[in-house]
């Protein structure tokens with residue numbers, strides 16, 4: 001029998017709840033179960049809450065409610081429902097922010113919402129007060145880093161904000177299409193409005209966290225809404241400057257796994273530096289009779305993912 005894990009945690013991505021009839025993705029091929037996604041979340045919470053020993057925390061990888069809510073004026077109510085479901089867990093939930101958070105809320109609103117899981121700020125944090133990037137240590141010699149993949153973005157900030165202007169300039173340099181959500185004809189197809197990237201300030205902070213972890217022989221799991229490895233994603237769903245994030249990770253020894261959402265079909269690769277990149281299947285495109293969540297059991301030398309529904313079991317050695 002397997003020895004007891006050091007700790008375990010839940011993972012879930014792209015719930016995209018809305019009290020709306022089923023629809024389809026932009027391509028018209030994949031069904032989106034907007035209303036049912038809340039029931040799948042509740043089932044996930046029930047399964048996690050029953051686990052013994054209890055989980056240490058849950059990672060919610062972003063896009064908790066769908067952009068449809070902004071159009072129907074139901075964003076606050078939809079978020080309340082999702083947070084109430086997660087609130088039944090007796091453990092902390094750490095939230096990444098995705099594009100659908102920004103279709104519904106400004107960054108300023110998110111900072112004051114239940115999706116702000118950032119602990120009390122200290123001097124080592126990234127400079128921008130509205131950046132959802134932080135780290136914590138759930139157990140000796142392990143660290144979790146939450147990254148904000150929309151720190152560079154035209155979503156979530158007012159046009160008079162300098163970060164918005166910097167992001168718009170970069171996006172327009174890379175994407176000459178009239179519709180900035182369209183990747184048609186792009187050499188770097190990730191440069192679309194529904195993605196974003198990491199500011200230099202965030203990358204510098206990330207580098208310092210990983211330096212500390214290297215020096216203290218810690219293993220690090222990183223999470224963010226957008227995937228950063230082309231073999232764990234289609235090229236359209238990657239973070240704008242995914243290569244910069246990868247360079248930071250690869251200049252250190254400590255990172256063992258990068259968890260992301262956004263690509264609802266999911267993906268996985270083990271990269272050339274031994275880092276596991278796991279992109280989780282999205283709840284929103286999961287039929288009501290299935291599900292898409294998992295529990296990760298952490299050991300000294302591996303993580304074992306027990307997937308439910310569309311998410312496969314996986315052993316990730318390090």
Ligand SMILES: Nc1ccn([C@@H]2O[C@H](COP(=O)(O)OP(=O)(O)OC[C@H](O)CO)[C@@H](O)[C@H]2O)c(=O)n1
Pocket residue numbers: 025026063099100179181182183194237262263264265
């Ligand atoms: N080729 C495209 C794709 C999308 N759009 C528009 O962009 C907005 C966001 O798209 P949406 O599918 O809602 O984003 P998700 O985060 O749910 O999914 C991301 C990946 O596609 C999942 O695999 C929306 O307004 C689309 O209409 C576009 O114009 N052109």
